Amino acid sequence: MLLHIPNVLTREQVAAMRAAIDAADWTDGRATVGSQGAQVKRNRQLPETSPVALEQGRIIQQALAAHPLFFAAALPLRVVPPLFNRYSGGETYGLHVDGAVRSVPGSPLRLRTDVSSTLFLCDPEDYDGGELVVVDTYGTHEVKLPAGDLILYPSTSLHRVEPVTRGERVCSFFWTQSLVRDDARRAMLFEMDQTIQKLRDRLGETEETVSLTGQYHNLLRMWSET
Ligand code: NI
Numbered sequence: 001m002l003l004h005i006p007n008v009l010t011r012e013q014v015a016a017m018r019a020a021i022d023a024a025d026w027t028d029g030r031a032t033v034g035s036q037g038a039q040v041k042r043n044r045q046l047p048e049t050s051p052v053a054l055e056q057g058r059i060i061q062q063a064l065a066a067h068p069l070f071f072a073a074a075l076p077l078r079v080v081p082p083l084f085n086r087y088s089g090g091e092t093y094g095l096h097v098d099g100a101v102r103s104v105p106g107s108p109l110r111l112r113t114d115v116s117s118t119l120f121l122c123d124p125e126d127y128d129g130g131e132l133v134v135v136d137t138y139g140t141h142e143v144k145l146p147a148g149d150l151i152l153y154p155s156t157s158l159h160r161v162e163p164v165t166r167g168e169r170v171c172s173f174f175w176t177q178s179l180v181r182d183d184a185r186r187a188m189l190f191e192m193d194q195t196i197q198k199l200r201d202r203l204g205e206t207e208e209t210v211s212l213t214g215q216y217h218n219l220l221r222m223w224s225e226t
Contacts, residue, residue, distance in 0.1 A: 002152070021052055028044065070152070072190055073190050080102050080113075084170070091164055117150055
Protein backbone atom coordinates (compact mmCIF):
# COMPACT_ATOMS: atom_id res chain seq x y z
CA MET A 1 0.00 0.00 0.00
CA LEU A 2 1.20 3.46 -0.96
CA LEU A 3 -0.26 6.20 1.22
CA HIS A 4 0.12 9.97 1.08
CA ILE A 5 -0.04 11.47 4.57
CA PRO A 6 -0.44 15.25 4.39
CA ASN A 7 0.80 17.80 6.92
CA VAL A 8 3.02 15.66 9.10
CA LEU A 9 4.99 18.88 9.69
CA THR A 10 3.67 22.45 9.49
CA ARG A 11 5.26 24.99 7.11
CA GLU A 12 6.92 26.61 10.15
CA GLN A 13 8.35 23.28 11.32
CA VAL A 14 9.71 22.56 7.85
CA ALA A 15 11.32 26.03 7.63
CA ALA A 16 12.99 25.60 11.05
CA MET A 17 14.14 22.08 10.14
CA ARG A 18 15.60 23.25 6.85
CA ALA A 19 17.50 26.06 8.58
CA ALA A 20 19.01 23.54 11.02
CA ILE A 21 19.93 20.80 8.53
CA ASP A 22 21.04 23.06 5.68
CA ALA A 23 23.75 24.46 7.95
CA ALA A 24 25.04 20.99 8.95
CA ASP A 25 27.85 18.96 7.33
CA TRP A 26 26.63 16.62 4.57
CA THR A 27 28.48 13.51 3.41
CA ASP A 28 28.31 10.94 0.62
CA GLY A 29 25.02 9.00 0.79
CA ARG A 30 26.78 5.73 -0.01
CA ALA A 31 27.83 5.47 3.66
CA THR A 32 24.52 3.83 4.67
CA VAL A 33 23.91 1.27 1.91
CA GLY A 34 25.08 -2.18 0.89
CA SER A 35 27.04 -2.91 -2.27
CA GLN A 36 24.06 -3.02 -4.67
CA GLY A 37 22.79 0.33 -3.40
CA ALA A 38 26.26 1.89 -3.54
CA GLN A 39 26.44 1.24 -7.26
CA VAL A 40 23.30 3.26 -8.01
CA LYS A 41 23.20 5.85 -5.21
CA ARG A 42 24.44 9.38 -5.89
CA ASN A 43 23.33 11.86 -3.24
CA ARG A 44 24.32 13.45 0.04
CA GLN A 45 23.18 12.63 3.56
CA LEU A 46 23.60 13.81 7.11
CA PRO A 47 25.69 11.20 8.98
CA GLU A 48 23.54 8.90 11.14
CA THR A 49 25.31 10.12 14.26
CA SER A 50 25.09 13.81 13.39
CA PRO A 51 23.66 15.68 16.44
CA VAL A 52 21.59 17.84 14.09
CA ALA A 53 20.12 14.76 12.38
CA LEU A 54 19.33 13.14 15.73
CA GLU A 55 17.68 16.28 17.09
CA GLN A 56 15.63 16.97 13.97
CA GLY A 57 14.78 13.27 13.69
CA ARG A 58 13.25 13.41 17.17
CA ILE A 59 10.97 16.25 16.02
CA ILE A 60 9.77 14.05 13.15
CA GLN A 61 9.21 11.09 15.47
CA GLN A 62 7.14 13.28 17.82
CA ALA A 63 5.05 14.48 14.87
CA LEU A 64 4.49 10.89 13.73
CA ALA A 65 3.51 9.75 17.21
CA ALA A 66 0.76 12.39 17.17
CA HIS A 67 -0.47 11.47 13.69
CA PRO A 68 -3.42 9.02 13.69
CA LEU A 69 -3.12 8.26 9.96
CA PHE A 70 0.54 7.23 10.27
CA PHE A 71 -0.32 4.98 13.19
CA ALA A 72 -3.28 3.38 11.39
CA ALA A 73 -1.29 2.75 8.20
CA ALA A 74 2.12 1.73 9.58
CA LEU A 75 1.06 0.10 12.88
CA PRO A 76 4.56 0.92 14.14
CA LEU A 77 6.42 -1.26 16.60
CA ARG A 78 9.61 0.77 16.30
CA VAL A 79 11.02 3.41 13.97
CA VAL A 80 14.66 3.88 12.94
CA PRO A 81 15.85 7.44 13.74
CA PRO A 82 15.00 9.47 10.61
CA LEU A 83 17.83 10.27 8.18
CA PHE A 84 18.11 13.22 5.79
CA ASN A 85 19.20 13.37 2.18
CA ARG A 86 19.59 15.91 -0.62
CA TYR A 87 19.94 15.70 -4.38
CA SER A 88 21.01 18.36 -6.89
CA GLY A 89 23.11 18.68 -10.06
CA GLY A 90 21.84 15.44 -11.61
CA GLU A 91 22.14 13.35 -8.43
CA THR A 92 19.93 10.28 -8.40
CA TYR A 93 19.30 6.95 -6.70
CA GLY A 94 18.77 4.12 -9.16
CA LEU A 95 16.39 1.20 -8.77
CA HIS A 96 16.93 -0.70 -5.51
CA VAL A 97 15.18 -2.37 -2.61
CA ASP A 98 15.91 -1.17 0.92
CA GLY A 99 17.93 -3.51 3.14
CA ALA A 100 15.71 -5.86 5.18
CA VAL A 101 17.41 -5.17 8.52
CA ARG A 102 18.77 -1.92 9.97
CA SER A 103 20.64 -1.38 13.18
CA VAL A 104 19.92 1.64 15.30
CA PRO A 105 23.18 3.62 15.72
CA GLY A 106 24.53 3.61 19.26
CA SER A 107 22.26 0.76 20.37
CA PRO A 108 22.23 -3.05 20.04
CA LEU A 109 18.74 -2.75 18.54
CA ARG A 110 18.01 -4.08 15.07
CA LEU A 111 14.78 -3.80 13.26
CA ARG A 112 13.15 -5.35 10.23
CA THR A 113 12.21 -2.75 7.63
CA ASP A 114 8.52 -3.28 6.80
CA VAL A 115 7.45 0.24 5.89
CA SER A 116 9.57 2.90 4.15
CA SER A 117 8.70 6.59 4.50
CA THR A 118 9.86 9.71 2.70
CA LEU A 119 9.00 13.07 4.24
CA PHE A 120 9.40 15.98 1.81
CA LEU A 121 11.22 19.06 3.16
CA CYS A 122 10.99 21.07 -0.08
CA ASP A 123 8.16 21.95 -2.46
CA PRO A 124 7.70 20.40 -5.92
CA GLU A 125 8.38 23.76 -7.61
CA ASP A 126 11.82 23.96 -5.93
CA TYR A 127 13.30 21.37 -8.31
CA ASP A 128 12.88 19.45 -11.55
CA GLY A 129 13.12 15.66 -11.60
CA GLY A 130 13.61 13.96 -8.24
CA GLU A 131 10.36 11.97 -8.37
CA LEU A 132 10.28 8.99 -6.05
CA VAL A 133 9.25 6.13 -8.33
CA VAL A 134 7.79 3.11 -6.56
CA VAL A 135 7.17 -0.11 -8.46
CA ASP A 136 4.52 -2.42 -7.07
CA THR A 137 2.15 -5.08 -8.35
CA TYR A 138 -0.25 -2.37 -9.57
CA GLY A 139 2.40 -0.66 -11.72
CA THR A 140 4.74 2.29 -11.34
CA HIS A 141 3.91 5.30 -9.16
CA GLU A 142 5.65 8.69 -9.30
CA VAL A 143 5.58 10.70 -6.11
CA LYS A 144 6.48 14.34 -5.52
CA LEU A 145 4.75 15.94 -2.56
CA PRO A 146 4.49 19.36 -0.89
CA ALA A 147 6.89 20.17 1.96
CA GLY A 148 5.68 18.61 5.20
CA ASP A 149 3.87 15.69 3.49
CA LEU A 150 4.92 12.07 3.72
CA ILE A 151 4.65 9.04 1.46
CA LEU A 152 4.59 5.62 3.02
CA TYR A 153 5.23 2.46 0.95
CA PRO A 154 6.12 -1.17 1.58
CA SER A 155 9.85 -1.70 2.08
CA THR A 156 9.54 -4.76 -0.15
CA SER A 157 9.00 -2.56 -3.24
CA LEU A 158 11.65 -1.66 -5.76
CA HIS A 159 12.01 2.12 -6.02
CA ARG A 160 14.27 4.85 -7.34
CA VAL A 161 14.75 8.63 -7.21
CA GLU A 162 14.93 10.29 -10.63
CA PRO A 163 17.87 12.63 -11.35
CA VAL A 164 17.37 16.17 -10.02
CA THR A 165 18.05 18.42 -13.00
CA ARG A 166 17.24 21.82 -11.43
CA GLY A 167 17.23 23.10 -7.87
CA GLU A 168 17.50 20.81 -4.88
CA ARG A 169 15.43 18.00 -3.39
CA VAL A 170 15.67 17.71 0.39
CA CYS A 171 13.87 14.94 2.27
CA SER A 172 13.90 12.89 5.41
CA PHE A 173 13.53 9.13 5.13
CA PHE A 174 13.20 6.32 7.63
CA TRP A 175 11.99 2.78 8.19
CA THR A 176 9.39 1.30 10.49
CA GLN A 177 9.14 -2.21 11.82
CA SER A 178 5.42 -2.82 11.90
CA LEU A 179 3.43 -4.89 14.36
CA VAL A 180 2.06 -6.54 11.19
CA ARG A 181 4.87 -7.49 8.84
CA ASP A 182 2.72 -8.45 5.83
CA ASP A 183 1.76 -5.52 3.64
CA ALA A 184 -1.52 -7.07 2.45
CA ARG A 185 -2.69 -7.65 6.04
CA ARG A 186 -1.63 -4.14 7.03
CA ALA A 187 -3.53 -2.69 4.08
CA MET A 188 -6.68 -4.64 5.03
CA LEU A 189 -6.50 -3.45 8.63
CA PHE A 190 -6.03 0.13 7.43
CA GLU A 191 -9.07 -0.07 5.10
CA MET A 192 -11.13 -1.56 7.89
CA ASP A 193 -10.05 1.08 10.40
CA GLN A 194 -10.82 3.94 8.02
CA THR A 195 -14.22 2.47 7.10
CA ILE A 196 -15.19 2.00 10.74
CA GLN A 197 -14.28 5.62 11.41
CA LYS A 198 -16.42 6.81 8.49
CA LEU A 199 -19.36 4.73 9.72
CA ARG A 200 -18.93 6.14 13.19
CA ASP A 201 -18.83 9.70 11.81
CA ARG A 202 -22.01 9.08 9.85
CA LEU A 203 -24.05 7.04 12.34
CA GLY A 204 -22.44 7.69 15.72
CA GLU A 205 -21.45 4.71 17.85
CA THR A 206 -23.82 1.82 17.16
CA GLU A 207 -23.95 -1.85 18.05
CA GLU A 208 -22.50 -2.56 14.61
CA THR A 209 -19.55 -0.14 14.88
CA VAL A 210 -18.73 -1.60 18.27
CA SER A 211 -18.80 -5.09 16.79
CA LEU A 212 -16.62 -4.10 13.82
CA THR A 213 -14.17 -2.34 16.14
CA GLY A 214 -13.94 -5.55 18.15
CA GLN A 215 -13.22 -7.54 15.01
CA TYR A 216 -10.54 -5.04 13.95
CA HIS A 217 -8.78 -5.45 17.29
CA ASN A 218 -9.11 -9.22 17.23
CA LEU A 219 -7.51 -9.34 13.78
CA LEU A 220 -4.75 -7.02 14.93
CA ARG A 221 -4.21 -9.24 17.96
CA MET A 222 -4.06 -12.33 15.73
CA TRP A 223 -1.60 -10.81 13.28
CA SER A 224 0.64 -8.60 15.41
CA GLU A 225 4.13 -9.68 16.46
CA THR A 226 6.35 -7.86 18.91
NI1 NI B 1 15.45 3.26 -0.81
